[in-house]
Amino acid sequence: MHNNDDARLGILMLDTKFPRILGDVGNPNTWPFAVKYAVVEGATPEAVVCDDVEPFVQAFVAAGQELVGSGCSGIATTCGFLSLIRPRLAAELGVPVAASALEQAPQIQAMLPPDQCVGVLTISARTLTPAHLAAAGAPEGTPVQGTDGSSFSQTILGNQPILDVPAARADLVKAAETLVSDHPDVGAIILECTNMVPYAAAIAAATQRPVFSIYSYLVWFHEGLQPSQFGTP
Structure with missing residues (x-):
């Protein structure tokens, strides 16, 4: 397990009940580095995928601000449909955002x-x-x-x-x-x-x-946020 106090990548989670099996974005053991999660209350998969994400934009921003305030220098989300709000998230959070x-x-x-x-x-x-x-x-x-x-x-x-x-x-x-x-x-x-x-x-x-x-994307994204050390530091 990684120490998530040192996490540079913050992940905005939908409000879900389904199992987060190994490989799922929401399972911390999926990642070869530490991550931090913040749940966006009420933003269920159906609401974001099938309905309108607009009522939840400020909730995503607030959860993202919480992650940035805790030390995360990059933010991701757990739904590919959130490409629509990436520009607003990046503008409000002031850090790079990988939304989809x-x-x-x-x-x-x-x-x-x-x-x-x-x-x-x-x-x-x-x-x-x-x-x-x-x-x-x-x-x-x-x-x-x-x-x-x-x-x-x-x-x-x-x-x-x-x-x-x-x-x-x-x-x-x-x-x-x-x-x-x-x-x-x-x-x-x-x-x-x-x-x-x-x-x-x-x-x-x-x-x-x-x-x-999202796995290939965030492994690449994280390498920019926190480059691996090779050789003697």
Whole structure:
């Protein structure tokens, strides 16, 4: 375990009841460094993903200020849909903010061969709008595949206390296979949802594509906030 008193990365948590299994953004053991969490009361997955985040913006700001005040020099969130509020969070908090795994899209797109594109796997294709993608800098027309209606989506969006992990893994692999089947030019996949990380390896194995997530994003982000020491300090 890491001493979270020394944490440089603060993570704004949705108000959730579902299990935070290893690999989930909300499990402190997922991270190879210390993190601090602050829960945004009332900001449930359904409220943020399916409804309107606007009523909660000030609550996110207040929780972020608490984390910054405790010593965090960078802030992240636990929902890819929060790309919409990153500019306001950064302006209010005065520190770098990594709000959504989708924000990796421009860098990933630039790495790919010119005949390939980045694709997105989301917990709710029904409510992930072009505005969410544009706010994250994703190229216009980025292919999107949702897990809408699946066991995984129902558990997370319904904030249910029991998660069927094998079923969730199967749901995500199936959706990812559909994404690359429908869009063979997808050369890399971004997992919009921060709760998809535990299944990234299975998705990569099934699709033979690189898979990026909130985990890959925040490991990179944290390395900037607190660079590793090599050799003699």
